[in-house]
Amino acid sequence: MTRLGITAEDQALADAVARYATEAIAPLASDIDAHERSATCHVPGLAALGVMGMNLPERWGGPGVMPTAMLLSLVEISRACAATSSMIGAHYLGTDAVLIGGDDDQRGRYLPRAASGEWLAGFALTEPRGGSHPADLRTRAVRDGDRYRIDGVKHFISNAAEAKFLVVFARTDATAGARGVSAFIVDTDRPGVKVSAPEKLMGIRGGHAFEVAFESVEVPLANRLGDEGSGFKTAMKVLDNSRLDVAATSLGIAEAALAAALDWARERQVGGEALAGKQGIQWMLADMKLRLEAAWGLTMQALALRSAGQPFTLQSAMAKLYASEMVAFVADTALQIHGGYGFTREMPLERYVRDARILRIYEGSSEIQRNIIARIVLG
Numbered sequence: 001m002t003r004l005g006i007t008a009e010d011q012a013l014a015d016a017v018a019r020y021a022t023e024a025i026a027p028l029a030s031d032i033d034a035h036e037r038s039a040t041c042h043v044p045g046l047a048a049l050g051v052m053g054m055n056l057p058e059r060w061g062g063p064g065v066m067p068t069a070m071l072l073s074l075v076e077i078s079r080a081c082a083a084t085s086s087m088i089g090a091h092y093l094g095t096d097a098v099l100i101g102g103d104d105d106q107r108g109r110y111l112p113r114a115a116s117g118e119w120l121a122g123f124a125l126t127e128p129r130g131g132s133h134p135a136d137l138r139t140r141a142v143r144d145g146d147r148y149r150i151d152g153v154k155h156f157i158s159n160a161a162e163a164k165f166l167v168v169f170a171r172t173d174a175t176a177g178a179r180g181v182s183a184f185i186v187d188t189d190r191p192g193v194k195v196s197a198p199e200k201l202m203g204i205r206g207g208h209a210f211e212v213a214f215e216s217v218e219v220p221l222a223n224r225l226g227d228e229g230s231g232f233k234t235a236m237k238v239l240d241n242s243r244l245d246v247a248a249t250s251l252g253i254a255e256a257a258l259a260a261a262l263d264w265a266r267e268r269q270v271g272g273e274a275l276a277g278k279q280g281i282q283w284m285l286a287d288m289k290l291r292l293e294a295a296w297g298l299t300m301q302a303l304a305l306r307s308a309g310q311p312f313t314l315q316s317a318m319a320k321l322y323a324s325e326m327v328a329f330v331a332d333t334a335l336q337i338h339g340g341y342g343f344t345r346e347m348p349l350e351r352y353v354r355d356a357r358i359l360r361i362y363e364g365s366s367e368i369q370r371n372i373i374a375r376i377v378l379g
């Protein structure tokens, strides 16, 4: 379907990613899910297409494309395998943090090798005692001359076991709330970095997430991103971006679920008539399409503002909230249309439903998005 606001160049890139996703990613999606295999097996192929650095400008190793091309690519990847998209999203969280919060020395040391797929990145903000209110985080970074010593525990950190580096948010001032949080690039091979076994997840099972303990981990001053106390704002800016990646994942799963439901409705015969001939099914399909298109609209609006360099916190929160709730409805309704077959693991519908569930939770739950929206509209 033609969408306004997409250039021929963006579309051509997304089409190349779509071909790769269909040929190389989709055939492995069910196996990755069933055996909880890491979706990082796709990193070399994705890097060759420029996807691992699509959030980065050419100067730092990216292909230098607009955010729209990146979003369309994530939609295509999610249509094939949401776990792969989630793994890429976590990589973008880490590299966006270096791009946004770092200086040119840090960008030069880390970003080109992340864009080439040689190094995987992650983003360590969430802690076991809470993820929704990161201003309360307890991980500490204590300065000692030209280095910091980091102690604390982070939870649900995607990519951690395979990441070359994590951007870790830690408290440098115990009394300053959000203004007491600083961000650090931590190489995961530093002594004292301990990564747990992967969590047992309901969905996106190939997007592995871990608890990571930091036990007196020494980090050079040269790896602090920005000034002391600037880490919270860096995290918030990164999350403005990443919530659109979650919207893209939602769109991709929903596109796949709707396509499956349409095929099934056309082919499945009940009482000598295709399901598609029944008004009850038609109304389900109409509601799915309606909500999917509304989510596209909100996402493209947020992207247009982001591309224009304008504030888009509100639009990003609305796109993430609406798209992640939309895909829950679309995936569940697609499964319903498939009846008992949709409930089997022979078909991808149950995977779509499971994969979609996290999208209402991570990178700010639906409730957090509502808080952000309400705060902004109330002024």
Ligand SMILES: CC(C)(COP(=O)(O)OP(=O)(O)OC[C@H]1O[C@@H](n2cnc3c(N)ncnc32)[C@H](O)[C@@H]1OP(=O)(O)O)[C@@H](O)C(=O)NCCC(=O)NCCSC(=O)CCS(=O)O
Residues within 6 Å of the ligand: 090, 122, 123, 125, 126, 131, 132, 133, 134, 135, 156, 157, 158, 159, 178, 179, 232, 233, 236, 237, 239, 240, 313, 362, 363, 364, 365, 368, 371, 372
């Ligand atoms: C809901 C929250 C936004 C509320 O935050 P706070 O109330 O604690 O902080 P504020 O007072 O609003 O802001 C403090 C400070 O930061 C500035 N700020 C806030 N938002 C932005 C922004 N979007 N861009 C730039 N700056 C921002 C604000 O102006 C203040 O600055 P001053 O001090 O006044 O100068 C927040 O708690 C929130 O977003 N919570 C959700 C956290 C979340 O999404 N966690 C998920 C982590 S990542 C993940 O889940 C995936 C991990 S992975 O897959 O490995």
